Amino acid sequence: MALRFTKMHGIGNDFVVLDGRHADPALPVSTIRAMADRHTGVGFDQLLSVEPPRDPSCAFYYGIWNADGSPSGQCGNGVRCVAAWLHRAGELAIGETFRVESPSGAVAIRLLAADRVAVDMGEPRFATAQIPFDAAHEADSYPLAVAGGSVDVGVVSMGNPHAVMLVDDLASPALLELGPAITAHPRFADGANAGFVRKLDRQHLQLRVHERGAGWTQACGTGACAAMAVLRRRGAVDASVQVALPGGSLQIDWSGPGHTLWMTGPAAFVFDGEWLASASMD
Structure with missing residues (x-):
């Protein structure tokens, strides 16, 4: 056939x-x-x-x-x-x-x-029940016990669950263990895409994503949206951001709560x- x-x-x-x-x-x-x-x-x-x-x-x-x-x-x-x-x-x-x-x-x-x-x-969804993520209260970031230590992550749903972690070095060997561990963390009832983001300035981010069900990918569109949304909610980036991933760049535009988020790319x-x-x- x-x-x-x-x-x-x-x-x-x-x-x-x-x-x-x-x-x-x-x-x-x-x-x-x-x-x-x-x-x-x-x-x-x-x-x-x-x-x-x-x-x-x-x-x-x-x-x-x-x-x-x-x-x-x-x-x-x-x-x-x-x-x-x-x-x-x-x-x-x-x-x-x-x-x-x-x-x-x-x-x-x-x-x-x-x-x-x-x-x-x-519109990005931060309510923990909608992600879903096990937490008593909604917050901008959450401590997550993982890989023998603790990291801080932002969580959001872009139609699928995401954990976003700020890092200084996207080439750090530690990410090879953290990515799969965060993806499979039990506080995410359905698993999560683990995004590691490096902020260059208020309009430019670099991102690497470990996707549930696929592993490390050259790019993740919802991951780029999630990274921008988490940082935008914290007031750390502007309303229009270029997100560079290993495979190329995406433009993400989000004015903030009450508005929908737009992603543009090839x-x-x-x-x-x-x-x-x-x-x-x-």
């Missing part, structure tokens, strides 16, 4: 996109994992499916699965790729804004060019192909 797919990436955060507009694209976990393998499969951080909307106010729905086959609620780099894919499929015109539905709710997307997309990611096609490993689909 041949499964048609498109390989895409947003500043190095890579995806396989499936066309589910006319047929159910659901795949077993074994197939997702086999396709995600970077040695024997296609290789990707997340798999995306473009489907008819569940919400009648939206034009399309997109599903998200991590490389380990687990579902995800949101993917900032992924939704930009979905927008570019829809444009190539003749569903979205340059300059047009419309709503698409993610597993965590609707978002507005605006196609600025064939390869550049702005996304309304909604989307790129890599190749189209067919997955022929029918044994993995049993």
